[in-house]
Amino acid sequence: MNNNNHSILEEQQTSWFTKHFVVSHYLLNRVIVLSINVLLLTFLVVMNTQQEISAAKEYVQGNLNQIKKSIISLAYRNERYARTFSKQITTLQAPQTSALVDVHYYPELNEFGFNRNVYPSNLLNGSLIGAGKPTDEIEKETNFFPFLDDLWSQQHQNSIKYNYYYISHTSKYFYLSTKYSVSDFNTRKHFFSTSLYNHYRSDTNEQYQNKEGFYFTAPYTDYITHEKVITLKSPVHKARQVIGDIGVDIPIASLRSAITLPRNFKAYLTLFFNNKAEDSQINILQGSKTALGPYLTMKVDIDEQNAICAHLSILFFLSSVIQNIIIGLVIIFLLNYMYSLLKKYQFQKNHFQLEAFTDSLTGLFNRRIMEKILPRLVKEYQDKKTPVSIIAIDANDFKIINDTYGHEIGDKALIHIANNISHLSRKSDIGLRLGGDEFCIVLPDCPLDKAMRMANRLSIAINQSRFCEHNVQTSITAGCIEVTKNESLNDALKRADHILYQNKKNNKITEQLKKYQ
Incomplete structure (x- = not known):
């Protein structure tokens, strides 16, 4: 039942009560109104508690599944x-x-x-x-x-x-x-x-x-x-x-490190690893309040003999129920409930917004961020007279890898390049996949010489490591520039792309010369 339905119900109830009780039975009217409000608050508390139990079980189950997945x-x-x-x-x-x-x-x-x-x-x-x-x-x-x-x-x-x-x-x-x-x-x-x-x-x-x-x-x-x-x-x-x-x-x-539950939640939770064959169990997390009352049991089987189990004390929900009753008696419970829904929707909105700016294959940012966020960020650094550099990156012979080993290996090659970009970048650096086998890195507070050293480290790291069972190696060509004053981000990227393809062309000429020496 949504909040609009609540308002309509209250209006209908008020109209009926006013018609029959307000004039001649004022005291009785107040008692009935108070009783209806108590019943309504009780109903909301019960519904909210059931929702919290369901969410808590799903939350714990998600942690258990995460441990199993790992x-x-x-x-x-x-x-x-x-x-x-x-x-x-x-x-x-x-x-x-x-x-x-x-x-x-x-x-x-x-x-x-x-x-x-x-x-x-x-x-x-x-x-x-x-x-x-x-x-x-x-x-x-x-x-x-x-x-x-x-x-x-x-x-x-x-x-x-x-x-x-x-x-x-x-x-x-x-x-x-x-x-x-x-x-x-x-x-x-x-x-x-x-x-x-x-x-x-x-x-x-x-x-x-x-x-x-x-x-x-x-x-x-x-x-x-x-x-x-x-x-x-x-x-x-x-x-x-x-x-x-x-x-x-x-x-x-x-296994404790895989648990992402809040600290106050953990006090009511016990996790343990159970082995059926030897009838043994070992505690992973021992909640201080789990043994004080009945508990909910959850379990995820690792295999036929081993499982990760959880006991969640009912006391966790009891404290929440008391809190909801107090809030409900002062008519703040509904506001908090609406606020929690708004937070949930805001979280979903932020999540969807993040997905819109993220490349699904590599986890790097995609081209949309260049239109919405990066121009403003680059301008802020330019206003502070802080150097900003760009490294344009292109995978070498990517089509050959795709044609020879298939798109799955090609995707692994792109992920390999992206992982190295993420691993070698600073927290302030912004890695992007522009599309296909094209990447770039925006490096705030970084002059051109440091960007070139970064590109060289990245090229060596990608070329010297393997990323799949076929012993396939990949490499990149990079082009580095420092953004000039009043230069737009798109113009700077075009300039970096031009240098990149000049470097790629020179590398091919060098390889051809080596063949004839």
Whole structure:
């Protein structure tokens, strides 16, 4: 029922009451009016409470789904890493030369390995940990570790923390993506003979064989960090035999970082990770007021055995009901209710406005911002006599990538360029996708020489990193200008485009000359 209906209902009620009671029964009239207002306020409070319960459940469910989404994305990525590494091992046998790095033996621990923090000459990113003395085979296998470093170094946005590792079942060692300090450099010597290791191996435990190529372990205490973790594992194959697992350790405590609920909300909420197979649960978030009364239960299944559950105390809504009753008694409740609706609509308006200025593929701003916002911003800097530079960017051979590998890989190339623009830009810089494979960056408070250095860094970063499984690389050509006094943004961009295409033309001439030298 909307507010207009409320007004009509009140007018009709007032007319009927006035007709029958106002003149001869004034006191009774006041009692009836007061009673109707109390009933109306009670109805609104009940309706509002139901709405808040529904919204709160949806809010919590959204957080649970966000945690699940983050974990599942890690799982599929881990499966892809395992498949890729299996192909690498099958295609490239370990060189019959010396080890890529020195594998050290620690007699006092009866362990071997290396750690970059301890041995500066080690150029690998990870740490090796194994029990006993290193064999020649283990030293040769260090030549595979740079490939794992490349896989794990790919940057991914994620709301939870995690650590990758590769465990070899044949050679009994770990290669860890995290750089542990020497004080933590300890496998507890007999780890590879423990029940924990044997229970979670993908080559011996049939319950972890599934068609997706990955599985989740039950929570356990990590042997290095001593934290409660769950592990995602994917088997690594060689000659159709499982020789190891690539895993991702996710500390249970780190799942808290994916929770976006307000602080006052968290006091009434308990989140916990539940494993059906071992009938165990571990708290992620313990609300201080959850145990004081009944609660609502919500759950999201991660897989057949693991789930993330939530208990939301009814007391959270009780305090809200009391507040609404007080506001309703002083006739402010309706105003607050209307205000909340206005805020909701304003939020939607702002959201739609943001979407209108955002490129859906790359997340950068689109060309509309140049017409509505950027000209005023550039003029403000010009009035302050602050330099503003523009970098025009064009992807090289983008049509070849599209034609050779398809539009999906082409889109990944554009996203790769956009991600580098976002990563290397300052907070004040404004990255845009102008259309197709054309981009630009507006750099406030930046003279031309700094813009050119920025363009060079961006070109190197994009060219030297890979963005898909096909080992495809892309590159860019850039044109840099500094906006002159009283020069419009469109004119400045045209000037930057002219320099860009001159640079692209010169690069092609240079490449042709190299072919004939």
